[in-house]
Amino acid sequence: MKISIITATYNSGATIADTVESVLRQTFKDIEYLIIDGCSKDGTLDILRRYEPMFEGRMHIISEPDKGIYDAMNKGIGMATGDVVGILNSDDYYTSDDSLSVIAGFFSHNDADAVYGDIHFINEKNPDKCVRYYSSAVFRPWLLRFGFMPAHPSFYVRRDVYSKYGVFSLDYKIASDYDLMVRLLYKHRIKTGYIKKDFVTMRTGGMSTKNAKNRLLITKEDVKACRRNGLYTNIVFISMKYFYKVFEFRI
Structure with missing residues (x-):
């Protein structure tokens, strides 16, 4: 392989x-x-x-x-x-x-089409300290309507899945990875597995959380992605992910 x-x-x-x-x-x-x-x-x-x-x-x-x-x-x-x-x-x-x-x-x-796990975030000034742990353990496809998705940096997929169901859409500025997840995991119901392992270390300060303007943009794009793929949601539903994220941060 x-x-x-x-x-x-x-x-x-x-x-x-x-x-x-x-x-x-x-x-x-x-x-x-x-x-x-x-x-x-x-x-x-x-x-x-x-x-x-x-x-x-x-x-x-x-x-x-x-x-x-x-x-x-x-x-x-x-x-x-x-x-x-x-x-x-x-x-x-x-x-x-x-x-x-x-x-x-x-x-x-396993005969799964894709697998995902966990990731954690660090601050550049103190790379040995985890400031946020993103676990994909709780993810279920129905949670996509609330803005939840598996940690994309931990997401590995069989190449033929892209051939069947498409790659990243260029219609989004920030949320194309979310659109991909909705398309693969909800619309096409590909078979996935979860591994309880911290796969990737990420630095804080990504584009989607850079400022309030970007957070609003990604919320709107998440709604667009869901509706495009036949999953009903709205801005209130999608915003619920921010309440959950509070519990991921480590003091």
Whole structure:
């Protein structure tokens, strides 16, 4: 079984080394690592080129203009040749060296279409401290109408699922990953599994929670995604996820 890992980059020089090194440390080696760069100007490509020989032909880098992160991810999915595909963002990294081994083991012994687990968030100034733990254990498809979804950075899916049901929609600025989840998990009811494991470490300050304007935008886009895929919801329902998130934060 081969796993394709996709990382979209744009001026990611400050964090990309952590991301790439976490892939290099993985004990599971049957991978291809696809870096889709949007013409970075800050030295990101120079950093990537230094790591490229260490992958012994398993890293592939393209750098060209794109229409944003979801377009870059779609390019990576189109290039992927692995049996399973996952996304690792350019400011995230694998929490442990056996993350991909655990994922590969799951798919080898199950007929599920996708699997997901947990992630945690850190503050850049104190990377050893977890400030928020995002567990996907409680997720059920009906919770999508309330804005809940599995932790997308922990989501690994068989490549043929994308061929059947589509990739990331470019109709959204922030919520295309949520739209994908609604489409795959609610509309098409793909078979999934959950692994109780912290797969990915994320830095705080993502686009969806950057400010009040972005939180309002993602709420509206979540409603749009649900209605587009035949799941009724409204802004009040979707906003309920913010009350739950309070309990994920660690003081």
